[in-house]
Amino acid sequence: MKGREFKDAMYDGLAKLMKALANPARLEIIEMLSQGEKSVEGVVEATNLTVANASQHLQVLKNNNIVNSRREGHYVYYSLVNDDFLALYQHITKFAVSEIAVLEKTMNRQREDNHATNAVNLEELESMINDKNVLLMDVRPPSEYELGHISGAVSVPMNELLCCLKDFSKDQEIIAYCRGPFCVLADEAVKVLSENGFKVRRLDEGYPEWKMRQLKSN
Amino acid sequence: MKGREFKDAMYDGLAKLMKALANPARLEIIEMLSQGEKSVEGVVEATNLTVANASQHLQVLKNNNIVNSRREGHYVYYSLVNDDFLALYQHITKFAVSEIAVLEKTMNRQREDNHATNAVNLEELESMINDKNVLLMDVRPPSEYELGHISGAVSVPMNELLCCLKDFSKDQEIIAYCRGPFCVLADEAVKVLSENGFKVRRLDEGYPEWKMRQLKSN
DNA sequence: CAATTATTCAATATACTTATTGAATATATT
DNA sequence: AATATATTCAATAAGTATATTGAATAATTG
Missing domain, CATH: 1.10.10.10 (Winged helix-like DNA-binding domain superfamily/Winged helix DNA-binding domain)
Incomplete structure (x- = not known):
């Protein structure tokens, strides 16, 4: 050749x-x-x-x-x-969101519209994970929760959230997470919960990012 | 929205x-x-x-x-x-070469055709860099060498290599490098040099990969 | 300021990509 | 065996991407 x-x-x-x-x-x-x-x-x-x-x-x-x-x-x-591909995909999205101005702006606007500007990142989450006053809430469909979720998270599918608001305490801080930075489920959850007087923030990333972070640290 | x-x-x-x-x-x-x-x-x-x-x-x-x-x-x-983009590009090429069978195969065949299967990687190079019996040879065009090169490398543009074979010792091991894994200049250099009785290997990666590695370690 | 050089623009023909439709296939259930 | 369900295949029309050509622009040199 x-x-x-x-x-x-x-x-x-x-x-x-x-x-x-x-x-x-x-x-x-x-x-x-x-x-x-x-x-x-x-x-x-x-x-x-x-x-x-x-x-x-x-x-x-x-x-x-x-x-x-x-x-x-x-x-x-x-x-x-495989996970090598997942790592590549996450590298691409991370670059796009932080380096492409239009995408960064669209993202920020979406967060603002949903009172979700004070997002928690994975590093911060790690330090909160043993705090009894924090409730980690997985708002994805149950099938996805069952295939894997952040350890310690409770499954509260977005479409069931409104019915069971009474089950949660307004003293606890709630961290809602979903599929990742482009997923709107956590934004919707933050909106509903904050409008009902709960202390709530969303996780900036989602389950796949947490999973890859776990993999790396082992 | x-x-x-x-x-x-x-x-x-x-x-x-x-x-x-x-x-x-x-x-x-x-x-x-x-x-x-x-x-x-x-x-x-x-x-x-x-x-x-x-x-x-x-x-x-x-x-x-x-x-x-x-x-x-x-x-x-x-x-x-910026270098974030360069990092992304290198992540993509690395994935492609190691996970896409056709590309891996094409790459290996190219190396075999040029007696360059025993390539050195950046980690190995690091341990050889202070060895007086190793000559690091940059075979890219001089303009590229001038914009940046691996520290300690000598510029020997590929199209001038044949003329100055007598300048090099057959006792020294030569490591030839070029633009990166897809660049054929180092393969050509390895072919010419090995056919003329020199001890020579190519660097698996190229200057940009070395540059990013330096950046990371600082 | 005319001529030269490097780059960009505009137009075009060819090839590729995509969403949609409806038919075909493959497995499971009755 | 007949029916039902999930997925794939094939054909098509509309949209998009690309290399090529030649003209236009922008900066420099004589």
């Missing part, structure tokens, strides 16, 4: 990987799968996609070694290929 | 960044600019692109906050926007 051919092969391959990531629907699917495996139907429920379209995007991700699939009965379950 | 609008804005922005990276020509330009700033002409010399095409790709990179430009006389010089 000539030098130019080698370079072309490498850059073409690299570009192919980037192309697989260069679509908003696929990025959202990746974020959903970073909570744990999901069937096509599960992906559809968590996004705005049609079944055929979600399946098509999942094929693209599969052909680029970003996701794996396994069949179980009627369902085909998809999952991220 | 509704939750769905926020998500769309974030994923669209993220996808836009990925799209800017989803082209082999632009990835090669990024690799060239990671050696230091270059004019459009400089980029053209280092790649296979026409002037108009290179300029067009540079505009795309500029519109996505990946490169900056400054004018000096006739020339417009482009450079990577």
Whole structure:
């Protein structure tokens, strides 16, 4: 192989990987799968996609070694290929949010609109984890909580939150978290809880970021 | 802003960044600019692109906050926007080379074809740096060497190597390095030198990877 | 200020990507 | 075996990306 051919092969391959990531629907699917495996139907429920379209995007991700699939009965379950990919995805989102002005601004505005500007980060959370006056609340759907959650967290799915407000004390500080920085469930939870007189903040990151942080420290 | 609008804005922005990276020509330009700033002409010399095409790709990179430009006389010089981006780029290439089978295979074959399978990595290099019996050879064009090089390296541009073989001792071990893992200059140098009876290996990475490693350790 | 050099712009033709539709397949249930 | 359910496939039309060409612009030199 000539030098130019080698370079072309490498850059073409690299570009192919980037192309697989260069679509908003696929990025959202990746974020959903970073909570744990999901069937096509599960992906559809968590996004705005049609079944055929979600399946098509999942094929693209599969052909680029970003996701794996396994069949179980009627369902085909998809999952991220490994934690190295999850680390890469988080590196990309972190860069985008901190270095691309438009995204930083959109993010800040979203937090402001939901009284969630005083977000807690993972480092701060660590120092609060043994505090009996702090309640860590996972507001994702129960299926995602079951596939993995921050240790010590209580599952309070967002769509059940309003019904069980009376179960929580207004003396405790509540930290709500969800899928990650782009997920709005924790923002919605903060809004509802603060409007009802609770002390509440959201976690800046989500479960997948906590998981990767745990992995690194071991 | 509704939750769905926020998500769309974030994923669209993220996808836009990925799209800017989803082209082999632009990835090669990024690799060239990671050696230091270059004019459009400089980029053209280092790649296979026409002037108009290179300029067009540079505009795309500029519109996505990946490169900056400054004018000096006739020339417009482009450079990577910051080291955070360089870190991201290196994270991407590292993932691709170690996790995408086709790329790993292509890479290994290239190394084999050039008797360069016994590459040295940056960690190993560190322990050799004070060894008087090791000659560290920068085979990139002199302009790139001048913009920054591994400390202790001697500049021996690839196209001048054949003329000055007599200047080097066959007792010293030579470590050749260039722009990075996708650059073929060091492979060519290893081929020429080993065919002429020198003890030679290539550095697995290149100058930009060394630079980022230095940054991290400080 | 005319000529030169480096870069950018604009237009175009080709190729790729995507969402949508409806049909096909594969597994499980009755 | 027939039916139901979940997923994939195939075809299409609309939108997007790219390399190429030649003209336009911007700064320098003679």
